[in-house]
Amino acid sequence: MSTSATGSKTQNGGGVAAPPDVDAVVVGAGFAGLYMLHRLRGMGLSVRVFERGSGVGGTWYWNRYPGARCDTDSVEYSYEFSDELQQEWRWTERFATQPEILRYAEHVADRLDLRRDIRFESTVTEAAFDEAAGHWRVATDNGVRISATYFIMATGCLSAVNRPSFDGLDRFEGEWYHTGAWPHEKVSFAGKRVGIIGTGSSAIQSIPVIAAEARHLTVFQRQANYSIPARNAPLDAAKYAAIREQYGEWRRRGKENPAGCWWVLNPATAEELSEEERRRELEARWQKGGLSMYGVFNDVLVNPAANDVATDFIRSKIRAQVHDPRVAALLSPHSFIGCKRICLDTDYYATFNRPNVTLVDISNAPIEEITRTGVRTGGSDFELDTIVFAIGFDAMTGPLLRVDIRGREGQTLKAKWTDGPRSYLGLAVEGFPNLFTITGPSSPSVLTNMIPAIEQHVEWIADCIAHALARGRPRIKATRAAEDAWISHHDEVAAGTVFPGCNSWYVGANIPGKPRRVTPYTGGFPAYIEKCEEVAANGYEGFTLAV
Numbered sequence: 001m002s003t004s005a006t007g008s009k010t011q012n013g014g015g016v017a018a019p020p021d022v023d024a025v026v027v028g029a030g031f032a033g034l035y036m037l038h039r040l041r042g043m044g045l046s047v048r049v050f051e052r053g054s055g056v057g058g059t060w061y062w063n064r065y066p067g068a069r070c071d072t073d074s075v076e077y078s079y080e081f082s083d084e085l086q087q088e089w090r091w092t093e094r095f096a097t098q099p100e101i102l103r104y105a106e107h108v109a110d111r112l113d114l115r116r117d118i119r120f121e122s123t124v125t126e127a128a129f130d131e132a133a134g135h136w137r138v139a140t141d142n143g144v145r146i147s148a149t150y151f152i153m154a155t156g157c158l159s160a161v162n163r164p165s166f167d168g169l170d171r172f173e174g175e176w177y178h179t180g181a182w183p184h185e186k187v188s189f190a191g192k193r194v195g196i197i198g199t200g201s202s203a204i205q206s207i208p209v210i211a212a213e214a215r216h217l218t219v220f221q222r223q224a225n226y227s228i229p230a231r232n233a234p235l236d237a238a239k240y241a242a243i244r245e246q247y248g249e250w251r252r253r254g255k256e257n258p259a260g261c262w263w264v265l266n267p268a269t270a271e272e273l274s275e276e277e278r279r280r281e282l283e284a285r286w287q288k289g290g291l292s293m294y295g296v297f298n299d300v301l302v303n304p305a306a307n308d309v310a311t312d313f314i315r316s317k318i319r320a321q322v323h324d325p326r327v328a329a330l331l332s333p334h335s336f337i338g339c340k341r342i343c344l345d346t347d348y349y350a351t352f353n354r355p356n357v358t359l360v361d362i363s364n365a366p367i368e369e370i371t372r373t374g375v376r377t378g379g380s381d382f383e384l385d386t387i388v389f390a391i392g393f394d395a396m397t398g399p400l401l402r403v404d405i406r407g408r409e410g411q412t413l414k415a416k417w418t419d420g421p422r423s424y425l426g427l428a429v430e431g432f433p434n435l436f437t438i439t440g441p442s443s444p445s446v447l448t449n450m451i452p453a454i455e456q457h458v459e460w461i462a463d464c465i466a467h468a469l470a471r472g473r474p475r476i477k478a479t480r481a482a483e484d485a486w487i488s489h490h491d492e493v494a495a496g497t498v499f500p501g502c503n504s505w506y507v508g509a510n511i512p513g514k515p516r517r518v519t520p521y522t523g524g525f526p527a528y529i530e531k532c533e534e535v536a537a538n539g540y541e542g543f544t545l546a547v
Contacts (some may be wrong), residue, residue, distance in 0.1 A: 022047060022146065025049075025151050027049075031058060034056060047117050050124050058156050059159060074094060087247075121142070149474055153400055159398075160402055162393050166369060173373065174374075179388065196388040199225055200391075204345045207357075208346060218360060218375075223340075226333050228290070232346060270310075273297070278297075339502040339504055339506070362377050395508070396440075397519065416429065422442075425486055425528075426442040433477045438458060478543055490522075499522055
């Protein structure tokens, strides 16, 4: 195989295309990039990983906001490809904090000796497919130029921060932060008047922590979100030991769950249960905490009537926790539950009972501007020392489109996706040979437990590359017919769910001008795995191989 280098030449002295500098370039050193590197190295391929941060961890490197935790149980949110890794690592809480997850990523990188093939503080800015050579030519912001046979985007689904664009921000005399790009040093809110814009997942986690420290916290809410108690606690030693003894069985069960998680999906529809049975099921999942509310009835995400049963229950729980009926009403969503990602919290709703917390509804009176001393909305000025922007990400497509990616005949990925993302299985894009996207648009990605989704994609990509190389035909291209058929199926399945029914980042509604489309595959993890396995078993059906 080829060896790595920092530059490349188009041809050698004999006029034949020179070999690439490396076999594969991988963009990103989060959980996807780390495993992709390990897997390809195990095949004997040379790999170079570029990471814009100064360390591994991906989203857990950048998202350091107060209260940041995973919303998937720790024992599930981990690699399973190595039993040694899963046996030697010890999680401490049901829902791990950002620092603990980052330590886990660092442990994996060190344990597998991955850092030597990673170039940190290196942002890939452009990548173009050289049709004559059959290579990708990749450039970074610090001057590196490198060629590779395979170009693999392991940039994650939530890594392109939605930058604040409010008028007047440059005039603000206080401090401001974005939850998705938090400073590495501690931020103090003591004695300060803090404003937080947004009430999504990062806000719901950070609001109780900030409120406990700040002189006053003003929460600016455009749309309320459903939040379920996390019920976080230290892991019970005996239960944890039992899980570790049967990790394989638990992992198998996860792959049979539509969300790739271990919680149990109720086999009954809401209509098949009595009112008492529905209430008992809802209460049990509320008390258990976590994301199992997605499985309270097996039709909760496809049947509006079943969804109404769940939303009525949760709104009653919000009213029971928030003392002020006006505030409780504002915090109670009126959308379908699940069409925006369910959040998990610790004392979120109770925080609005604190005398130093104010909720400001900006749904009908958007923020007009950031002033020199705070925020102006609805004709009122709010004096603030610090502003926290919890406004999320340009999700799914943003991390891919911020790189200038050009395929055959110079076509850009941005141009191909003008009307919304198109791909085959969320893995490959027609017109872009040897480009792979890990958990890309139209794969289950964010609707599943992300690490099993990542592992499934990495292993499929590695096997596909091995298949091509074994036949001496390294160029892998998705066909237009296969891409069209998959997108047609993807859109048909999505149309039968609640996901199109609200303005969420799942459909790109949080980014002005972004094409509206349900981006993740909504057919469930087991059905998706079956399709990928079928494609591979049929000689990678929907792909063509060439020299």
